[in-house]
Amino acid sequence: MSLHPNTQAVRIQTERTNEKEHSTPLFITSSFCFDDAEEMRAAFAEENDNNIYSRFSNPTVQEFIDKMCALEGAEAGFATASGMSAIFGTFMAFLNSGDHLLSCSSVFGSTHTIITKYFKRWKIEYSYADIKKPEEWEALIRPNTKMIYVETPTNPGLDMVDMEWLGQLSKKHNIILVVDNCFATPVLQKPVQFGADLVLHSATKWLDGQGRVLGGIVVGKEQLIRELYLFCRNTGPSLSPFNAWVLTKSLETLDVRIQRHCDNAEALVKALEGHPKINWIKYPFHPSHPMYAIAKKQMIRGGGLVTFDLKGGLESGKKFMDALRMLSLTSNLGDSRSIASHPASTTHSKLTGQEQLEVGITPGLIRISVGLEYSGDIVNDILQALEQS
Numbered sequence: 001m002s003l004h005p006n007t008q009a010v011r012i013q014t015e016r017t018n019e020k021e022h023s024t025p026l027f028i029t030s031s032f033c034f035d036d037a038e039e040m041r042a043a044f045a046e047e048n049d050n051n052i053y054s055r056f057s058n059p060t061v062q063e064f065i066d067k068m069c070a071l072e073g074a075e076a077g078f079a080t081a082s083g084m085s086a087i088f089g090t091f092m093a094f095l096n097s098g099d100h101l102l103s104c105s106s107v108f109g110s111t112h113t114i115i116t117k118y119f120k121r122w123k124i125e126y127s128y129a130d131i132k133k134p135e136e137w138e139a140l141i142r143p144n145t146k147m148i149y150v151e152t153p154t155n156p157g158l159d160m161v162d163m164e165w166l167g168q169l170s171k172k173h174n175i176i177l178v179v180d181n182c183f184a185t186p187v188l189q190k191p192v193q194f195g196a197d198l199v200l201h202s203a204t205k206w207l208d209g210q211g212r213v214l215g216g217i218v219v220g221k222e223q224l225i226r227e228l229y230l231f232c233r234n235t236g237p238s239l240s241p242f243n244a245w246v247l248t249k250s251l252e253t254l255d256v257r258i259q260r261h262c263d264n265a266e267a268l269v270k271a272l273e274g275h276p277k278i279n280w281i282k283y284p285f286h287p288s289h290p291m292y293a294i295a296k297k298q299m300i301r302g303g304g305l306v307t308f309d310l311k312g313g314l315e316s317g318k319k320f321m322d323a324l325r326m327l328s329l330t331s332n333l334g335d336s337r338s339i340a341s342h343p344a345s346t347t348h349s350k351l352t353g354q355e356q357l358e359v360g361i362t363p364g365l366i367r368i369s370v371g372l373e374y375s376g377d378i379v380n381d382i383l384q385a386l387e388q389s
């Protein structure tokens with residue numbers, strides 16, 4: 001019987017043990033035993049599928065990977081300790097000295113730091129394309145371009161790349177296409193369908209959904225994942241089985257949670273439309289979004305993140321944050337609890353004004369990660385804080 005990916009996210013489970021447990025067990029062990037020397041030899045020679053050591057593989061971690069492969073429509077995967085280790089592991093597994101990466105400046109801050117600060121240590125070249133000017137991307141491809149790396153929607157700009165177009169471009173030039181699908185999750189968008197070779201996530205965000213654990217995952221073409229696996233099993237960014245257990249349980253509710261996050265985000269957008277204290281609202285499924293057509297083409301719904309720009313700029317941003325009574329001031333997103341952040345005074349405060357604008361950050365930009373509380377309470381807290389901003 002072929003099951004829908006959302007059903008598989010609920011039902012995939014490690015083989016039931018002799019205890020006949022219903023909920024999935026947690027294999028919290030560093031290593032695994034062998035009955036004899038021959039079985040052990042065969043495991044090391046990869047002649048059987050036995051687990052050896054949890055840096056290489058672990059049944060609880062594998063269950064999380066299998067569910068993510070089902071959700072993303074991917075052949076294989078490898079899970080990592082954080083989103084950044086998924087990203088760094090992917091760069092290091094595939095990029096050699098002399099290779100070139102094409103990306104855009106509106107990637108997550110730590111990804112940007114790896115590319116701009118550390119790549120030169122290994123003589124890896126990069127170019128940033130403008131996410132708003134796709135017509136300029138092809139000219140930036142060089143003979144040594146090995147990888148195209150994008151985030152869509154971006155953090156915190158909420159800009160999007162047309163993945164169908166990018167899939168065709170990377171195929172034409174035989175380049176590995178990597179998509180960070182953290183903001184949309186596979187419930188709303190499946191980059192593999194559009195030609196992505198590898199899709200990665202910070203599982204810390206919507207996949208966990210309750211702000212408990214750090215985690216990451218890369219899924220995609222089997223042959224590429226095999227290369228990534230061999231690199232990671234030696235270099236050690238593997239996901240802890242405990243965190244994998246939390247994440248695999250979280251995936252059972254991913255679809256319902258994401259639908260509710262979207263419901264609440266839509267209610268917020270509606271309540272903020274035309275508000276006198278804000279210049280604009282940005283939400284992928286709002287017709288005023290400059291990339292609305294792309295969002296409609298490749299996403300099922302608009303997601304749980306909403307941004308808006310306060311007319312009063314930097315000072316209003318700080319006042320707004322101080323006036324919030326329920327929303328959390330914390331540097332995470334994708335939680336059941338709604339979170340507000342003010343990038344210009346926090347995460348992006350070290351950038352110049354011009355650099356902030358280039359990645360879509362205005363002094364008065366507020367990012368809301370819309371949670372699962374009753375939508376009226378989220379809206380009311382934001383409206384009362386706007387009055388005081």
Ligand SMILES: Cc1ncc(COP(=O)(O)O)c(C=O)c1O
Pocket residue numbers: 082083084085108151155180182183201202203204205214215216
């Ligand atoms: C889009 C995106 N990618 C990657 C990361 C990094 O993930 P982690 O914090 O799990 O290392 C984040 C974290 O905020 C993110 O928002």
